[in-house]
Amino acid sequence: MLNKNIETFMACDADFSEATTILFGAPFDSTTSYRPGTRFGSSAIRGESFGIETYSPYQDKDLLDCSIMDSGDLELCFGSTEQALSQIEQHTAEILAANKRPFMLGGEHLVTLGAFRAVTKQYPDIHIIHFDAHADLRDDYLGVQLSHACVLHRCWDLIGDNRIFQFGIRSGDREEFQWGNSHVTTHKFDFESLGHVIKQLEGKPVYFTLDLDVLDPSIFPGTGTPEPGGVSFEELRKAATLVCSQANVVACDVNELSPHYDQSGVSTMVACKIIREMLLAFQQ
Amino acid sequence: MLNKNIETFMACDADFSEATTILFGAPFDSTTSYRPGTRFGSSAIRGESFGIETYSPYQDKDLLDCSIMDSGDLELCFGSTEQALSQIEQHTAEILAANKRPFMLGGEHLVTLGAFRAVTKQYPDIHIIHFDAHADLRDDYLGVQLSHACVLHRCWDLIGDNRIFQFGIRSGDREEFQWGNSHVTTHKFDFESLGHVIKQLEGKPVYFTLDLDVLDPSIFPGTGTPEPGGVSFEELRKAATLVCSQANVVACDVNELSPHYDQSGVSTMVACKIIREMLLAFQQ
Amino acid sequence: MLNKNIETFMACDADFSEATTILFGAPFDSTTSYRPGTRFGSSAIRGESFGIETYSPYQDKDLLDCSIMDSGDLELCFGSTEQALSQIEQHTAEILAANKRPFMLGGEHLVTLGAFRAVTKQYPDIHIIHFDAHADLRDDYLGVQLSHACVLHRCWDLIGDNRIFQFGIRSGDREEFQWGNSHVTTHKFDFESLGHVIKQLEGKPVYFTLDLDVLDPSIFPGTGTPEPGGVSFEELRKAATLVCSQANVVACDVNELSPHYDQSGVSTMVACKIIREMLLAFQQ
Amino acid sequence: MLNKNIETFMACDADFSEATTILFGAPFDSTTSYRPGTRFGSSAIRGESFGIETYSPYQDKDLLDCSIMDSGDLELCFGSTEQALSQIEQHTAEILAANKRPFMLGGEHLVTLGAFRAVTKQYPDIHIIHFDAHADLRDDYLGVQLSHACVLHRCWDLIGDNRIFQFGIRSGDREEFQWGNSHVTTHKFDFESLGHVIKQLEGKPVYFTLDLDVLDPSIFPGTGTPEPGGVSFEELRKAATLVCSQANVVACDVNELSPHYDQSGVSTMVACKIIREMLLAFQQ
């Protein structure tokens, strides 16, 4: 007897009960201001993941030895931001309630807010490690507060000063950087001092949000707001591995892959490989 | 002394006071459910229009003899549908107040609602001629009422039964078609009976909304929801010319060009040529 | 509790026991002689099917009312043709043994041979209706007999003369056409006489194999061997609907979508819509 | 002992002495006003020709039975139009002097002038049959007389009134059409009356120049100035076959393929197939 087609990120086919990490997609991009299309990101990642191996020669670990489940993409509406964020929050809460780690695949960066709302309820002491090209600290963007360009400001609304640590930031307006100076810790351009921050956060629960446009667009062209001058693949691989193996990451997301601008398919592969390394780094 | 760069749809550089038709762009696509990107439509049309001639051998008329102004793109926010619609409504009202014909370039099809709200206030007796692949008659889509998939239903909310005439429709869910049967007139697949409808509307003010995906995707691949089996370029050219020369079109829009899916650039050229023929058909 | 991600062609999520038709993918293209890549066809069709509706205004039927299961893609090796054909044959036989209709999504056209081997065992009296741009009647191609260019000759090996009916053929070498004259019935260029053939086959079991390159490449560019001068979408839609509603189709396949040559995504949509119409036509 | 790589249009590998038709490429596009790139046309046609068959089921003829030579691409400079035209004229004259038919592959349409200069010297009574979307009858374009937009006017300079017959024309400025009315015969939009013109030219030497943008851009997107509303592949195939089999074509060219705008590769295939049919039609 045949079964209906099951499709997951490679080797992430554990059952819910046994899984320690739960992948899910949040295909939403309604507030993207430049080039939309990140709604297709999670699905592309899932489909193309089979183009690389489950084994990592960097960490000498294999996804075949992990217990991870991929629950697929949420069915989100377009055009009603608040409704989409609620659906994401509820799904995240369900995973947290079962004592598992949610690993969300965007979608645009605003989806982080949905997941983070659930996380702050479970972990009031939560801190954020944020990799990105853009500060995302605006209070509003063209009059809208629930915008990808404001997402870290919205997270700050929930947790307040000195809880957000940004790395790789190389774009923003003057006001964002000024506001950020007194409310968050922004490391411009690269990951220097990441080790120090991780040490500082020892024992604290961490939400890790990774906007893939932190990479240079030569490495990752498939994104909505490409910003030249970013970090290399090796820099990101090492930094993300460090966070996931050394910090207490209770939830995370990887976002802003826009596969229709990735005609060679390489950006999707970069996303897959970074996700694999993160999943393996969680494995002790 | 040099001047700042002025960029308009070819030959549409009249001053506001002398112009009879005012082009403007509504770069919005936040509710698009499949492939976004129509936000880039109006700008692409403006930039590429110089690839064709101002003269039409079909109508033996020339844009150089017309008085049309292109006021550029509205700066719309993403993520707040109602706010974007208000901006569109206000701009349209300003054009109507000066007794000129608004000609809006989308954007996704929902932008029609913004313009149409202004038009119904000026012309309570307004009727709609609608070319499209999709019925767009849903009451809501995934829980959202302000969606491209509902736009004609929203227009119906404003004017009621027997005022909307659809042509070329070849897609929808079963409920849409059933609802439409008792509220609007839907001509499936082609433009048959268009001449009859135009005659029937003689003397009445008409809003003409043209979703370019009424064309077969072989002719117009650059759109968000390509639906195979559409009309040919010649069929659309003739039908659009007929509407603009024979009906009393007080306002109109052309929407749903998504240029990033138009890698050969041909869809943009198709849009430019249809718009040229419409503008020339208005000229008596 | 969350479930692993299930992904099927839209609305084809029946369980095996209740399903009457079973979709499956055969991602194989090792013998393709010009542009490979049809291995990605079935997966693209599955993923993009949600871009159109489940309801057909042509037939006034809805996939939501059908019992179809999508069992996903076979995991075929590359580089060993015989091994891949065996896997396909075995999967097809399993479906036939349960008294259900196999509906295979290619892959290149050679996959038909795998499925057809199983079908001939179950239905010795089987006939073939074949839509294609190419005759595919060579005895060998560059010394290889198991080649996409020979697939109908290989099927003929199994069933002999006067059992194969070809339509739309517009390419081949001189020898193929000559050989075909005495062994199969070839209707060049279009579907004329299809109705007659269907009547002639009344009561007989039919294998329907549809190579989508029968379409003009303007409509279906995403294929390995585009051949200008093909049929229109409407011609194919009507012909495929006729076969599936009027003939006794016990098994079928749709093949030769090569999505990486389909940058606008339109070819995939064409495939999805034809498959939807075929599935609905099976429904009495 | 191995030989250096010889690459020709499929099956066009006769030696000069035995060949009756000589193919050559003129990779020049310096005067293109919209999208350049036709310089890559002839090379793409040569390279991709192996994607179709040498046999035509339309004419039941085979290139394997013809004596055609492909002498490759001229090495033309960019930036000096007159120098490039001289090189083309000289190459064409060499072919004519050997009593063979030159068959030039563009390049942009201006290359016709180089070949035509040689032809008029050999055949003072020459007439032109011209398929195109554009009239190309301007006297100058932005101050330049040696422009693709003026090429038929430049040919007229050499032969005068009533010797040029245009078909398929659907674009130009008003002045071109007016000038054309008294100097050339322009059949707008299609090939109606082509049979009549061919009869009229019986016994006269004919130069046949085919700008592939006469095709609708859905069929032929890979061109510099796509103009919606063109003829179908079948219409062109029949018309080109008619000219080459019925008229006394002493020289010809096929131009305006710009392969970098042809991402699916289909436009190149269209060019290859039309050229094959023309070459076969020459064969009595």
Place this chain on the structure above:
Amino acid sequence: MLNKNIETFMACDADFSEATTILFGAPFDSTTSYRPGTRFGSSAIRGESFGIETYSPYQDKDLLDCSIMDSGDLELCFGSTEQALSQIEQHTAEILAANKRPFMLGGEHLVTLGAFRAVTKQYPDIHIIHFDAHADLRDDYLGVQLSHACVLHRCWDLIGDNRIFQFGIRSGDREEFQWGNSHVTTHKFDFESLGHVIKQLEGKPVYFTLDLDVLDPSIFPGTGTPEPGGVSFEELRKAATLVCSQANVVACDVNELSPHYDQSGVSTMVACKIIREMLLAFQQ
């Protein structure tokens, strides 16, 4: 009352009288020998500039604080090089006459010659800083002297030895490098010694010409003659900032973006960001 659409590089909307720098486009590429299309460069840069911010975290400056005007693209003919160069020279002279800094956006590299002719008249003591992958020092290219491949040789014709300083050069024929040895200063592969040269030129007027293909094609694929092995974005950003802030740049150009080969849009973004940094560096 509405206004005609004004479109400028982001925030470069000062009036001529108040502006200190005047941007303009020179859309010309007729002498390009490999892949044409830089004619679309300036327009793409203008249109896409809104994808990045006006504020630079590198320099902590904002375009909103600068007085820059964008006068749009010149309307240049194609096919007559000398005529195009004259138009460019005249426009540049007009800007210089008003005591403002011309900032030209190409187009191919030959456009530099037009601007430089005007500059040498105003500043007889002018020197050139030249960033490029190619030496561009040929005396002629395929018999043509006004070619992109000869542009620095043509500039040398005007100013003579020891006035041209090249950086990043990694391609040329043997003769070019040999000729260059005795006439110009060529720093191969990178920007080493740039600081030294700037010091050496202190007080002297400098023309800065930046061919963006000095970048590695992984960072800047959208160009006519991609040459692997180039500098990184950060290397170029620092070098260009150094020139514009430390040298006495009286005129400059940025050229060789060919956006149709930039399908991800990233090359255009790179150009926009470099131009932003240059404009900000001019601001003291």
Place this chain on the structure above:
Amino acid sequence: MLNKNIETFMACDADFSEATTILFGAPFDSTTSYRPGTRFGSSAIRGESFGIETYSPYQDKDLLDCSIMDSGDLELCFGSTEQALSQIEQHTAEILAANKRPFMLGGEHLVTLGAFRAVTKQYPDIHIIHFDAHADLRDDYLGVQLSHACVLHRCWDLIGDNRIFQFGIRSGDREEFQWGNSHVTTHKFDFESLGHVIKQLEGKPVYFTLDLDVLDPSIFPGTGTPEPGGVSFEELRKAATLVCSQANVVACDVNELSPHYDQSGVSTMVACKIIREMLLAFQQ
């Protein structure tokens, strides 16, 4: 009298008798497991090579001073691996028999096996230097032994332990790496210790096989199995130059360019430049 078109890699037009190195293409990719299309690699390299110069400023050498012949592409069948390998072996043997160096352009990496079979017969003491992202050491892949993923294992079958030296490897399954540990020398991630290995192999005949996916996909997206995290162009250029100038390379290949995934054309250019540097490095 005109000649048939000869097309070779730039400047590689020596006659067989005088040539010391013979280029040929092996357009085969039937066992590719992820994205096929390397069959088009050798042809693209040949056609695009004219986009760069024959002179290298790195080595101060010129291809015009070398005696190299390009014998074109083999005509290989698709679907029968063993038959294709035999054709490659035979062609390689013919070159070796004439005491010349074969330089094969793939195609997928399995083609190495065909050439290597011939080489081992001529040079029983042969060693392999292997640059690649992937270990290619599997014993079988999905049940197939003649697979690109097994090619170095198949070479090992012929020569045994301690004769294969791999560099740049960053992907494989756990078993491959483990097997490799006791049979070959694998330098992961980069070229460190290459100089040492070359010294170690002094005087020994070397087969150099270069899979271009050793490069980071930002530099070389046009390949079948892009693997993020690879070496830079400069690293590869230096390493390949070192091997070809310092080791005793009796035969070599460059493989895995898949040009249809290289929409900017940059990957092909990278391949051309690396091949030029290798050919020049052979020249003493």
